[in-house]
Amino acid sequence: MNAGFNARGFYTLFAKEVRRFLKVTVQTVLTPMVTALLYLLVFGQALEAHVEVYAGVSYSAFLVPGLMMMSIIQNTFANSSSSIIQSKMTGNLVFVLLAPISSLEFFAAFVLAAVVRGLLVALAVYAVAILFVDLPLAHPWAIAVFAVIGSATLGALGVIAGIWADKYDQLAGFQNFFILPLSFLSGVFYSIHALPGVWQQISHFNPFFYLIDGFRWGFFGQGDASVALSLSVSLGFLFLLTGLGLYLLLKGYKIRR
Amino acid sequence: MxxxxxxxxxxxxxxxxxxxxxxxxxxxxxxxxxxxxxxxxxxxxxxxxxxxxxxxxxxxxxxxxxxxxxxxxxxxxxxxxxxxxxxxxxxxxxxxxxxxxxxxxxxxxxxxxxxxxxxxxxxxxxxxxxxxxxxxxxxxxxxxxxxxxxxxxxxxxxxxxxxxxxxxxxxxxxxxxxxxxxxxxxxxxxxxxxxxxxxxxxxxxxxxxxxxxxxxxxQNLLARYPWRTLHISVDRSTFQLPEALVSLLTSADDNCLTFRLHREQDTIGEVLAALQSAGLTVVDLSTEEVGLEEVFLRLTGQSGEGA
CATH class of the missing domain: 3.40.50.300 (P-loop containing nucleotide triphosphate hydrolases)
Known part of the structure; x- marks a missing residue:
């Protein structure tokens, strides 16, 4: 009896989540853009003359895709996680829970809204970066695919963290002790080939590494891992988190008593 | 339906x-x-x-x-x-x-x-x-x-x-x-x-x-408790209460008397008549019907008298 898809319900929740972050664009789009630009200016200037990661690619150019994906990772996670925990803390999540909106519709709305923010932030970083750096676009399809997969993956992780966390402090812990270190240690600022052997091996267990490497391959046509492997691991991680997120929602974990 | x-x-x-x-x-x-x-x-x-x-x-x-x-x-x-x-x-x-x-x-x-x-x-x-x-x-x-x-x-x-x-x-x-x-x-x-x-x-x-x-x-809930409370003030504080009223009296404070009356079995007129026959003059009178609050208190055991 509950088959079908409440398309308008899904779209309304999705549109609400997009409007929510658009109401505070200084915080949700402009700030990440400025942060990425500062990284580019500081690290690019400091290391430009000393580091050449790929033949014929300047360090600043190498840095830009990494900064774009790092911005995607951090902002998409923040988008869904902060919205859900805020709704839980203020109690207004009840309006969605009372409505005929399924777990799938709920999950898809939050994840897709996070994807929209991720793409907007990435585009903003790109638009500013190309004022300073010549950036090739070797495989635009890969850039788009990895940007969407990265946004959706971290949007899904944000849904899970938002459901799990009981207070902002726990969410901050998740962000600072999990998301931030994994994104910094995933090859944003360097090629993992520059790392000692054991750290290279460890990096291969970091799913963010594959998101960044595949995304960077889209710009330069070269990366640390094969694009097929990056795509497979990234999709696998997305499916895993989607499964976990939907499972928690279906069980009503921490949101339906 | x-x-x-x-x-x-x-x-x-x-x-x-x-x-x-x-x-x-x-x-x-x-x-x-x-x-x-x-x-x-x-x-x-x-x-x-x-x-x-x-x-x-x-x-x-x-x-x-x-x-x-x-x-x-x-x-x-x-x-x-x-x-x-x-x-x-x-x-x-x-x-x-x-x-x-x-x-x-x-x-x-x-x-x-x-x-x-x-x-x-x-x-x-x-x-x-x-x-x-x-x-x-x-x-x-x-x-x-x-x-x-x-x-x-x-x-x-x-x-x-x-x-x-x-x-x-x-x-x-x-x-x-x-x-x-x-x-x-x-x-x-x-x-x-x-x-x-x-x-x-x-x-x-x-x-x-x-x-x-x-x-x-x-209506049925209220009817389950067919009691009403009668408050009467008489003209003096020392007196002998008529025997017929003793079982109805719930409290007496100085010259103020409170009676619990069954809606169908007891009448206010009988109480007044008994007091008059004992030589007492009624100076004030009020009644209270049992409300949902009393029913609630009795049913949830919160009343002093229990359910």
Whole structure:
């Protein structure tokens, strides 16, 4: 009896989540853009003359895709996680829970809204970066695919963290002790080939590494891992988190008593 | 006719607390139904299960014939819940939250006319574009009611709607609830104000410690306790009470006497006559009918005299 898809319900929740972050664009789009630009200016200037990661690619150019994906990772996670925990803390999540909106519709709305923010932030970083750096676009399809997969993956992780966390402090812990270190240690600022052997091996267990490497391959046509492997691991991680997120929602974990 | 709400053997446990112990009852369509009980009785848990905010460990609830688990979309369409807490989304205006809520229920711009009508009816029109966080508590309460009605549900649950609101708003909410009832909605009201339930409801259920203590019409409940209280002041404080009145006397304080009279067996005239024959002059007299409050206190064991 509950088959079908409440398309308008899904779209309304999705549109609400997009409007929510658009109401505070200084915080949700402009700030990440400025942060990425500062990284580019500081690290690019400091290391430009000393580091050449790929033949014929300047360090600043190498840095830009990494900064774009790092911005995607951090902002998409923040988008869904902060919205859900805020709704839980203020109690207004009840309006969605009372409505005929399924777990799938709920999950898809939050994840897709996070994807929209991720793409907007990435585009903003790109638009500013190309004022300073010549950036090739070797495989635009890969850039788009990895940007969407990265946004959706971290949007899904944000849904899970938002459901799990009981207070902002726990969410901050998740962000600072999990998301931030994994994104910094995933090859944003360097090629993992520059790392000692054991750290290279460890990096291969970091799913963010594959998101960044595949995304960077889209710009330069070269990366640390094969694009097929990056795509497979990234999709696998997305499916895993989607499964976990939907499972928690279906069980009503921490949101339906 | 299908019950508006049908509750069958509902059990719910939270850790070591058995919140609901096999509740079963029917809420008839078109009734103004009062769900009463002391704090912790299980009222909110029952409403949460009804609305899909909680899941029963056992048993079933149907809203307008739709099971809240197997036919949850239909049951949620049939139910509008006004939450107890003043919750709101600080990002949006009144009109925006009503359009959002309407959209969650699959309704588009064709529902805008109804939204405008709700804004008008609940005196929210001039605040329609104000952000929720800038509204007073009373205004926020009205918005919650509008949100619950935006999808035109057949059954409306008012969970403590007048808790903490001023007298004027309470009266206006009562009028609105009566209007909804007149228009054919089934109303389920939980309240701590028993005079509110007595004034509004035609059917009453009382929960206590997760069990259904009673469920009856208001008239039958009140008739179960056919007592009234008679207060009399006499002209002196030292006297011999007539033998016939001793069993009726519940308290005597100086020259003030309180009697408990059975509506059908005892008459005020007999009491007055007995006092007069003892040489006493009545200087003042008042009576109190048993209200829902006393019934409630007796049934929930909170009365000094016990149930």
């Amino acid at each position: 299908t019950s508006a709400i049908s509750i069958q053997q509902v059990h719910k446990r939270f850790a070591s607390l058995q919140a609901l112990k096999g509740i079963s009852m029917e809420v008839p369509q078109g009734s103004f139904f009062g769900l009463l009980g002391p704090n912790g009785a299980g009222k909110s848990t029952l409403i949460s299960i009804m609305a899909g905010l909680a899941r029963a460990d056992a048993g079933a609830i149907r809203v307008m014939g739709h099971d809240v688990v197997s036919a949850w979309r239909q049951s949620r369409h049939a139910l509008g819940v006004v939450p107890q807490e003043l919750v709101y989304d600080p990002f949006f205006s009144v009109r925006e939250v009503l359009r959002l809520q309407s959209g969650y229920f699959g309704r588009g711009r064709e529902n805008d006319a109804w939204i405008e009508e709700l804004l008008e009816t609940l005196s929210l029109s001039d605040k329609a574009d104000a952000n929720l966080q800038d509204l007073s508590g009373g205004m926020k309460r009205r918005v919650l009611i509008a949100q619950a009605l935006v999808h035109r549900p057949e059954v409306v649950v008012l969970d403590e709607p007048t808790a903490g609101v001023d007298v004027e708003l309470r009266q206006s909410l009562w009028r609105f609830a009566r209007r909804l009832h007149r228009e054919g909605h089934t109303i389920l009201l939980t309240t701590h104000y028993l005079e509110e339930a007595e004034s509004l409801c035609d059917e009453i259920a009382i929960l206590n410690h997760g069990e259904l203590v009673t469920r009856d019409s208001k």
